[in-house]
Amino acid sequence: MEIQKKVGKMYHRVDPTFKRKLLESPGGETFKFCYQCGTCTATCPVARFTDVFRPNKVIHLAKLGIRNVVYSDAVWLCVNCYSCTERCPQGVKVADVMRALKNLAVADGVIPEFSKAFLTTILDTGWAYSIPASRIAKRASMGLPPLPKPFLEDLKKLAKMTEASNLLEQERDAE
Ligand code: SF4
Numbered sequence: 001m002e003i004q005k006k007v008g009k010m011y012h013r014v015d016p017t018f019k020r021k022l023l024e025s026p027g028g029e030t031f032k033f034c035y036q037c038g039t040c041t042a043t044c045p046v047a048r049f050t051d052v053f054r055p056n057k058v059i060h061l062a063k064l065g066i067r068n069v070v071y072s073d074a075v076w077l078c079v080n081c082y083s084c085t086e087r088c089p090q091g092v093k094v095a096d097v098m099r100a101l102k103n104l105a106v107a108d109g110v111i112p113e114f115s116k117a118f119l120t121t122i123l124d125t126g127w128a129y130s131i132p133a134s135r136i137a138k139r140a141s142m143g144l145p146p147l148p149k150p151f152l153e154d155l156k157k158l159a160k161m162t163e164a165s166n167l168l169e170q171e172r173d174a175e
């Protein structure tokens, strides 16, 4: 059952089952202890540079069951540095909660474009970004050793085992 709830100027769907789903997801268990002190957001190095990501707000919205906001691209800005987790007075494992939210979002087929592009590059090149030929030439001119060969086959196996490659293929088929 989903009901509509007004948040700010927008209407969002409230999913009463979402809270339980998060509680049952590995890493999501502690979010229920949050009492909205804001320490995580004050600590977060990402929140320092953008208004769109506030970890305490994400947790608050998750508690309300406002799934579509929780699944927004903002959650993916979390870099899992664990600064928040170390300082939360309630023992909320905030970084793990963010990871659990990303996992739930992916299970529901919600993956931001930049994550898809990132994964595609890793699977195609073995690197987190395409290294330009000029950079490789520069390394050689400075007497640096060549970059190690990426383990592409192992990466592909890993992507298959974690079903990451299936998700990308489904996306490509849908285009
Ligand atoms: S620091 Fe902990 S209790 Fe405070 S808002 Fe963040 S998650 Fe909630």
Ligand code: SF4
Residues within 6 Å of the ligand: 040, 043, 044, 045, 046, 047, 055, 077, 078, 079, 080, 081, 082, 083, 084, 085, 094, 095, 098
């Ligand atoms: S783990 Fe994520 S939410 Fe926590 S401080 Fe680091 S970037 Fe911010």
